[in-house]
Amino acid sequence: MNALTKSGAFELSVEGMTCASCVGRVERALKKVPGVQEAVVNLATEKASLKVDDPASAAAVLPLAVAAIEKAGYAVPAQSVDLQVDGMSCASCVGRVERALVKVPGVQSAVVKLATERASVRLQGDTDMGMLIAAIEKAGYAARPVEQGAAATGEDAMAQRQAAERAALKRSLIFAAVFALPVFLLEMGGHMLPAFHHWIAATIGTQNSWYLQFALTMVVLFGPGRRF
Structure with a gap:
């Protein structure tokens, strides 16, 4: 799968061409697209190779190029790829990954399922798998392609x-319960049993009890609670 690169060059699959006349028609249509510097169409591979004037505008040129090809009477097939996404734990993670994917040039839509840890991406044009993986990794997660026939193994x-x-x-x-239970007993025990409160005051002291509760609470927050 060829990429939309930093140099502003990318490829589109074109369906429906049958002769050199078709090639010329598609090339002329693409060269009329604002921002397209060069367009070369290969009938044998059914690919259109484009280069844009400004690499920064490549993402904006891509949908215009697709529209131009379709207006000329040919089709740019959409592709679907699946990615395994590791590290998601909630609906917020799903939304973060989906937003990262739809920002990748050439991505029409992205659906991420937390239960299966899969991202199904629909592409218009030839978008490099590496760009999709990089977008997910930039969002803070790990990703890799799902190979065909590997569904059972993946599951x-x-x-x-x-x-x-x-x-x-x-x-x-x-771990959290072991450290949180003493905090509960030290703080609430005196309310439930006044004698317990007096015993704490007479042994370790109220001030030291507060320090101990603080230390135990910090262990819970920055230990098992850190991931949340």
């Missing part, structure tokens, strides 16, 4: 990751 791997994540969350919960 098994996903189940293993989810099991490992559940185990990690369980460990964090137990």
